[in-house]
Amino acid sequence: MAAQLPPAATAPAAGGTGPGLRERKKQRTRAALIEAAHRLFLSQGFAQTTVDEIASAVDVSQRTFFRYFANKDEVALAVLAIAEDYFIDRLRRRPAEENPLQAMRAAIVESWRDLGAEHRTGPGSVTSALELLQIIEDTPTLLAAHLRRAAEQERVVARLIAAREGLDPAEDLRPTVIAAVFGSVLRAAHLSWNADQEESGPEGMIALIGRYFDQLGPALAGDWRHPA
Structure with a gap:
């Protein structure tokens, strides 16, 4: 889905x-x-960063890099994929009522708090996460x-919502619509x-998200x- 979340090197253990x-x-x-990739992308730009520089920053070979990632694009998006997957896990755990x-x-708030608390500064921080999102947009x-x-x-979320509500997403379009809107x-x-906003960090982002969702109705x- 278009839900973009803060990156984290690892998600908190679920047991x-x-x-x-x-x-x-x-x-x-x-x-x-x-x-390392995140840090280099932010400091010198995506196009200017090479796979060799990323590997060297971790003191591994290019061959080792390619064991984990097919290319630079994949390592750039991996930082978001981890957080997106964490959101899906939190959503699965929300109360049925x-x-x-x-x-x-609630799942997105929980994700921001959990992952944001792990990385208050540096490459995994809220500020650098959103700066990376801007690099992706550009x-x-x-x-x-x-x-x-x-x-x-979005399709994963729609299927998950349909399962929670006991619906067939092929027949009932509401799960698809709410996933897209969200x-x-x-x-x-x-x-x-x-x-530069007054309240930075996870709580600042959560407050901003709240203001946007308050306008949905x-x-x-x-x-x-x-005026709303």
């Missing part, structure tokens, strides 16, 4: 047994490559790939953010002649 030593080492290497919009809004190949993933994310409102909120109402 269960942990990975083995070899798998943990692979996870650390992958996370280090994502963080919440309506779809309540569940999605890079046609990245934006195209991001929007393709966003479309798939993603679009969230993307608009993220794109309106700027680092008035925007869908028939009477636009009076």
Whole structure:
């Protein structure tokens, strides 16, 4: 979906047994490559950054880089994919009594708080996350790939909402519509953010998202002649 979330090297554990030593080492290497790429993209630009520079920053070879990522585009989008997947996991865990919009809004707030708390400064911070989103918006190949993933994310959310409500999404269009609306409102909120706003960090982003979603009802109402 178009919902864009803050990146994190790893999502908080959801319980269960942990990975083995070899798998943990692979996870650390992958996370280090994502963080190094993120830092380089922000400091010198996406087009100016090479795969060799990213690999060198982590002290690994290009061959090792390509074990984890097919290209520069993939490592740039990986930082968002982790957070998007975390949102889906949070949505699956929302109480059944919440309506779809309540569940999605609560899941996005929970995601921002959990992931934002892990990375208050540096490459995983709220500021740098949204700066990376701006790089994606300004890079046609990245934006195209991001929007393709966003479309798939919307389908995942629609299926999840349909399952929660006991609906057939092929027959009932409401899950598809609410997933599309949610993603679009969230993307608009993220794109309106700027680092100079009074309250920065996860809570600032959550407050901004809240203001946008508070306007959803008035925007869908028939009477636009009076200020919301």
